[in-house]
Amino acid sequence: MTPAISVTGLTRRYPDQVALDDVHLTIGTETITGLLGRNGAGKTTLLRILSGQEFPSSGSVRVLGSPPAENENVLRRLVLVREDQAYPDFKVSHALRAASFCYPNWDADLASSLLKDFGLRAGKAIKSLSRGQRSALGITIGLAARAEVTLFDEPYAGLDAVARQIFYDRLLAEYADFPRTVLLSTHLIDEAAALFENVVVIDRGRVVLDTAADGLRGMVTTVSGPVLAVDSFTEGRPVWERRGLGSQASVVMVGQVSGEDRERARSLGLDLTPLSLQQLVVRASGWAAGAGSLTERTSA
Amino acid sequence: MNTMIKVARYHLVTPVMFLGLPWAPLAGAFAFALARDTSHGGLVFIFFMFFVTGMQRIGGRWLPFGLALGATRRSFYAGTALLGVSMSLVYGLVIAGLQAIERATGGWGLSITFFRVPHLLNGPWYATWLTSFVGLSALFVYGMWYGIVNRRWGMLGLLAFVAVQALVVLAYFWAGLDRPLTSVSALDLTGVIAALAVVFLAGGHATIRRVTV
Amino acid sequence: MVREMAGLDEGGPLFAQVAERLAGEIADGGLAEGARVPSTNELAAFYRINPATAAKGINVLADEGLLDKRRGIGMFVAAGARATLLARRRAEFTGRYVEPLLTEATRLGIDADELIGLIKECSNERGGVAV
Numbered sequence: 012m013t014p015a016i017s018v019t020g021l022t023r024r025y026p027d028q029v030a031l032d033d034v035h036l037t038i039g040t041e042t043i044t045g046l047l048g049r050n051g052a053g054k055t056t057l058l059r060i061l062s063g064q065e066f067p068s069s070g071s072v073r074v075l076g077s078p079p080a081e082n083e084n085v086l087r088r089l090v091l092v093r094e095d096q097a098y099p100d101f102k103v104s105h106a107l108r109a110a111s112f113c114y115p116n117w118d119a120d121l122a123s124s125l126l127k128d129f130g131l132r133a134g135k136a137i138k139s140l141s142r143g144q145r146s147a148l149g150i151t152i153g154l155a156a157r158a159e160v161t162l163f164d165e166p167y168a169g170l171d172a173v174a175r176q177i178f179y180d181r182l183l184a185e186y187a188d189f190p191r192t193v194l195l196s197t198h199l200i201d202e203a204a205a206l207f208e209n210v211v212v213i214d215r216g217r218v219v220l221d222t223a224a225d226g227l228r229g230m231v232t233t234v235s236g237p238v239l240a241v242d243s244f245t246e247g248r249p250v251w252e253r254r255g256l257g258s259q260a261s262v263v264m265v266g267q268v269s270g271e272d273r274e275r276a277r278s279l280g281l282d283l284t285p286l287s288l289q290q291l292v293v294r295a296s297g298w299a300a301g302a303g304s305l306t307e308r309t310s311a
Numbered sequence: 312m313n314t315m316i317k318v319a320r321y322h323l324v325t326p327v328m329f330l331g332l333p334w335a336p337l338a339g340a341f342a343f344a345l346a347r348d349t350s351h352g353g354l355v356f357i358f359f360m361f362f363v364t365g366m367q368r369i370g371g372r373w374l375p376f377g378l379a380l381g382a383t384r385r386s387f388y389a390g391t392a393l394l395g396v397s398m399s400l401v402y403g404l405v406i407a408g409l410q411a412i413e414r415a416t417g418g419w420g421l422s423i424t425f426f427r428v429p430h431l432l433n434g435p436w437y438a439t440w441l442t443s444f445v446g447l448s449a450l451f452v453y454g455m456w457y458g459i460v461n462r463r464w465g466m467l468g469l470l471a472f473v474a475v476q477a478l479v480v481l482a483y484f485w486a487g488l489d490r491p492l493t494s495v496s497a498l499d500l501t502g503v504i505a506a507l508a509v510v511f512l513a514g515g516h517a518t519i520r521r522v523t524v
Numbered sequence: 525m526v527r528e529m530a531g532l533d534e535g536g537p538l539f540a541q542v543a544e545r546l547a548g549e550i551a552d553g554g555l556a557e558g559a560r561v562p563s564t565n566e567l568a569a570f571y572r573i574n575p576a577t578a579a580k581g582i583n584v585l586a587d588e589g590l591l592d593k594r595r596g597i598g599m600f601v602a603a604g605a606r607a608t609l610l611a612r613r614r615a616e617f618t619g620r621y622v623e624p625l626l627t628e629a630t631r632l633g634i635d636a637d638e639l640i641g642l643i644k645e646c647s648n649e650r651g652g653v654a655v
Contacts, residue, residue: 043574064378065523081520083314086381097375097524105324107378112320113380179527180572187565187575205527205538205573227576227637229536270616274624278631285535 013076015040015160015192016061023216025055030056032216034070038192038209040159043182044226045207046196047292054196055218060171062091074160089114089160092153094146094168103140103148104133107155116157121185121301125151128177142169150178154185162197175199179206200289201203210288214296229285231294232268235261236281244272244281251294318390319381319397321446329368333360350424354432357402361447362454367396369515370458375524388455388519392512394508395451403444405485407436431497442501449508456515463522530571538573542581550590550601553608561591561599 015308016038023031031053038044046054059065060072063079063086072078080084098106103126111117127135129147131140140148153161167175186193197203204224212220231251232244234241238260244265252263268276268283276283286294322329324375326414340353367373368391377387410426418424426432432439460472495503532541549555564572567578582599585591590605629639 042576051419059523062379066521081383081385083381083383086383089381091379093379096379097372099325099371099373099376101325101328109321109324109376110380112317145436165421176527178609183568183574184571187568190575201534202527204534205529205532205577207570208574208576225537225539225580228534228538270620273619278624278627285533 012040014038015042015075016194017071017073018057019059019071020151021057021072022068023053023060023065029216030069031060034213034216034218036211036218036221038194038211040192041190042208043186043195043206045203045210045291046194046199046213047200047210048213049296050198052213052296054213055164057213058091058093058162058194058196060159061160062086062089062162062189064091080148087113088155088158089162090114090156090158091162092164092166094149094165096145098137098145098148100138102133102135103131103135105136106137106148106152110152110156114158116155116189118157121157122151122155125154125181129174130183143171143174144169145173146170150181154181157185157189158191160192161194163193163197165196165198167197167199175202179203182206199286204288205218207288209227210292211294212295220292220295224288227288227291229267231263231265231286231291233261233278233284233286234264234281235284236257236279240281244276244279247284267301289297314382314386315390315393316393317389318377319394321380322391322394323372323375323384325437329364333357333364333398333402336360341488344423344425345419345421348421350418350425353425354426354428356408357406358450361395361399362450362457365451365454365482366458366461367454369455369519370459370461374462374522375460378524384519384522388459392452392455394450398450399444399447403440403442403447406432406443407440409513410439419507431500434497438497442497442504444507445501445508449504449511450483451517452508452511456511456518459515459522462524463518468503470507527572532571532573538571538577539580539584540568542571542573542578543584546581546585547560547590547609550605555607556602556603557599557601557603560597563598563600631640 014035014037015305019032021031021034021036022029024051034057046057046244048054048183048231056065059077060067061074063081066080067113072080073295076087077085079089107119107122111119111122123133129144130153131144131147135144137145137148147168147170150163150166153163153166154285156230170178175234179202182193182195195206210220210222210224210227211218234245236259238255238258241260241262245262249265250262254261263286268285334357336356337353339436340351344351344353370386373391374387378384382390406426410432413419413424413426457469457472460468464471468474529538531545532538535541546555546561554615555561561582564575564579564582567573567581568575571578582591586593586599588608590600590608592602593599625639629635633644
């Protein structure tokens, strides 16, 4: 089956920097993928190129089988929700109306329901909306469009934690009803981690990690407790980091922890805390070597 | 064609703004002329407003949201131009109609001439319609070109754009190609304006191709 | 910070945790043999996770023969599933619970007889060992 998104050798150069550097990426249809990385890593540039709003400097980009730039057949089936979307000087209802005749799968009832969830009034002028309300509008359009390829670029600016949970819940519900290819760029990784089937980590314009999310969970664990016990437990296992203070030590250890391991740790009086996806990504960004050994283990 | 219709519908999602706004200054000027019982060239306002509308609809925030909704740059350009030209056709007829009423009522009963431009818009109704249609269209797409130049290259780009045009006009006069307006027939002038409109269309179309939002 | 997932955590693959939870329900008798297992979407909504992850969890159990698929209707607990799971847990019981118990007892200087006495005492307080 043709992948929803297929990128080879993608480079985007600006006068003062290289935003994307030889990016290779494949995203399958009907999946939710997390696009993760620090601010300025290149996530936004990638999403803008995928939606035809930016042009590559070199390389090939295919969305739903064809290059997206200036391609109506692709753009009709794609939606990008941007944090900084500019709207004309009109109302929320106008924006929704315009979207309704541009997206073939538009669901007007869903749009109304989402407006209600976010407490957004259709009659309000967009320029008078708060940052959070603008984000809510973007999310409403993005979900109600029911586009085959749905791209989110940090769509929750100004939304509080409750509103963000509404977004995640609605996204999952809509995805279950109407599966599509979702690419969600975020730096609030732990909040959204459970949604992702796959994660792609970008750092300084390059892909440093591209793997199944479940493959990462539990792969790296912090082992802490009495020094001797820690050393005994972690003997023979790859270790990323070791810290000690007096008779206590804390080691970041790579490798899945089995049930037996857990019991052994308990009997040794050790504490095992798995690194969350966010913590893993933080380490993957800017430490390609560490991430490399991680992908060796996780590629199945 | 389908997408161009969608673009037109998009612009008309606030119909009053798009369709009514060009008439606003003109209506004001007309009311003024009636009140003061004077003739003056208020008709120019609607031509000016078409220029402004063209510039705003392409160079303003209608473009980024239009692209976000899935229009391509070329179809957005073509759709906007098509809408502008269609409006020009209709409004040109309205102007011709108002001119006819003005003549029939002896200047609105006050001997005022408002809907008239000497030599250019002073003939039979169909000539007025044609010239108005071409003039409004030309100004609309001319404004569109300015809008795109501004979006791509900002203020500096606009200045350069104006400078180049000024040079072209200067060269025209220096080469002695100019002639008094009245020696050229209204129809010929209309033809020249139409040709210019085509140039503006092509220029704008070429400029929008690589614009990013 | 991490999204509340009805008890699932970041300690290991989510699909494996989902499978474990379902297996636990079957072993405890909460999901009787022949009963319909929650659908992928129902599980995903309950745990607030990706439906594909939930599906993977179900497939783990299906691959082990613990679930039957009936096309167009859903997944059902297979006959003998509970027995299989209980047998598996019995086999793991010694390694998982008895040996660590002995290790800890040894560390605290509790010998086998004392240990047995403690077990009986605890069992009596509970009113018999539950089966």
